[in-house]
Amino acid sequence: MENLISKKDLLEEANISYGQLYRWKRKNLIPENWFIRKSTFTGQETFFPKEDILLRIEKIKTLKDDLSLDELADMFSPSPTLTSLSAEELTKRNIVSQTALDMFNNFHGPNQSFSFNQLVTLYVLNSLLQTGDVNRAEGIDLLQLFHDQAQTVNNAGSELIFIRKMGVSFFILTPEPANLFIEPQAKKIAHYKISQCIQELKLKLS
Amino acid sequence: MERTQLKNISISGSGTSSGGEYDQVKVNGSAHIHGDLICEQFKCNGSAHLEGNITTDTAKINGSTHFEGDVEVKEMTINGSTDIDGNLLCDELKVQGSSTIKGNVKGKEIIVRGSASVNGNVSSDEIDVKGQVKIKGDCEAESFEARGNFKIDGLVNAGTIDVELLRHCEAKEIGGENIMVKKTRDASGFKKLIKFFMSNHNDQLTAEVIEGDNLYLEHTHAEVVRGNTVEIGPGCDIKRVEYKTSLEIDPDAKVGSQEKI
Structure with missing residues (x-):
């Protein structure tokens, strides 16, 4: 409740x-x-x-x-504001870290400018890495998930949950509001609302 | 942008058109238009039926018109009767006759001097009603002014709400900054005439909840009234009042319980 x-x-x-x-x-x-x-x-x-x-x-x-x-x-509003931003500007303005950017580029191939939806992915990845909630390998899983489920992510009304149990970890992407009941041994490491992330991102960009 | 010279259509008598892009569209008899219409000026003095959507700068309807699609217009004047099955998007809307809109209405200035009925939501900077309005959805405006009769099934949300009651007005919820509800005092000839025919109706507002910063209410029946400065005038019947700064109650009003928060 x-x-x-x-x-x-x-x-x-x-x-x-x-x-x-x-x-x-x-x-x-x-x-x-x-x-x-x-x-x-x-x-x-x-x-x-x-x-x-x-x-x-x-x-x-x-x-x-x-x-x-x-x-x-x-x-x-969850709709995107600006269309793209260059890689240089992203790191200069400290919106995402170089590490996150490199991971993203390794996965998707070198990219010079990023669309708003890519920025959302980067932003989420960056926050998860910064808090130490996920490691690099898991970050790649996230990129894969966001890549496969681009439509769901763009709909903005979704939540991302990261769960780990006995060293095995996985992501869940679900429409808002998410009501998940987790068994006691499993641990919810991170829980992000995509709409919230978009707001924070917009605030950083403006 | 350089535009190619657009043609006009004028239908006098009875005629049909397939729609398209024009400069001026004028109907003096009866017309049936089968497609979408884009024009600078739409004028109907007889009766027109449009099956598609219309986008125009100005629309003036002196007869009767039925739009089956959406209407997008800068300035619209309805002197006769108009039915719109879709949504209406406008800058300025003036209804002097009657109109029924099945979709939502979005505008900057909406003036009703006759009767208007909307099945969806209404949002505008200004809404000014001297006549009758029925809205099935919510109604949002910076300023909502009504001298007449209204029935709103949803929420009225406006910065300033200024109402002079005529007969039985109704809204489910009312919220805003300044809310003022009064009974009309000047009895003009027209009013007297209406009263003569509808003698059994009392001027009254019924609402479930009224919430705002500064409230002045007369002849209002409500379950709950909440506000900062609240003044309950004559003829009110309110079950519960919650206030923050001040509360005044007229001796002719009935208030069930009151609480300072």
Whole structure:
């Protein structure tokens, strides 16, 4: 069961008003499917996925002074913004590490410029390598998975889960929201939401 | 971009066309258009039936028109009656007659002086209604102004909501920054005439939930009202009020329970 927060608690916890919440919803800063309706003793109430919404509001609050609401909406939308970026720029701006870039090039052949979807793959690979969650061989598996399932990855509403049990590891790519129950011996090493990664990536690119 | 000179079509009497790309399309009698239409100007003074989609700069309908596809237009004026089976995308929409739209409506400025009914969602910068509106989906705007009757089955979400009630208005949920609901006080001749025929109807708004920063409500029946500064005016019947800064209740209002948060 996903952790939900009621609208009233959310306003208090995030210290925002009803007007702000409705305004952001109008501007598509908060996705429609986060508004979850449930019956309670006071009638129908609206709930939100707690972690997602708090994170989103935190971001809106920190960024809204620098960016217009429309620019923010662009950033949060899963559709790609720019078309390509060169390899040189990627490392110079410290968006991904040289290691990740080399691995990607070894797998796909030398590449000078990267499309947005390739950037997403690179970004995910880079984060997993940086945290030490996966090793190089496993990184190759990830590249293979993202290559085979490009369509699913591009749909943005998917989650990536990395599981290891007694030294054997594998990736799972599944549509959002993922509800997985794992046996006790297996360990969930990493759990990424692709949409979240896309946001972070856009933030780094802008 | 240099464009080749486009041709006009004018149908006077009864005629058919297969659609295509034109400069001006004028219908003075009855016309049936079988395909998609792209033009600068569409004008219908009689009756027209279009089987495809239409993209045009301006559309003016003085008679009756039925569009089976989507309509994309910068400026649209409906003085007669119009049915659109698809979606409507416009900058400026003025409905002075009646119109029914089965899809969604997206615009910058929507003015209704007659009656409009939409089966999908409506979103626009400005919505100004003096007449009657029915919306089956949600309605979003920066400013929503209504002097008349409305029935909205979804959520009304607007920066400023300014309503003068006529007869029984309904919305499932209302949310926004400033929300003001009032009963019309000036009884113009037209109003009196309507009232004369519909004497049994009281001016009233019914909603399940109303949430906003600054609220002023009159003659409103709601389950829950939540806001920062809340003023409950005469004729209200509200089960529960939650407020943050201030709450004022008129002696003629009925409030079940109130809570400061």
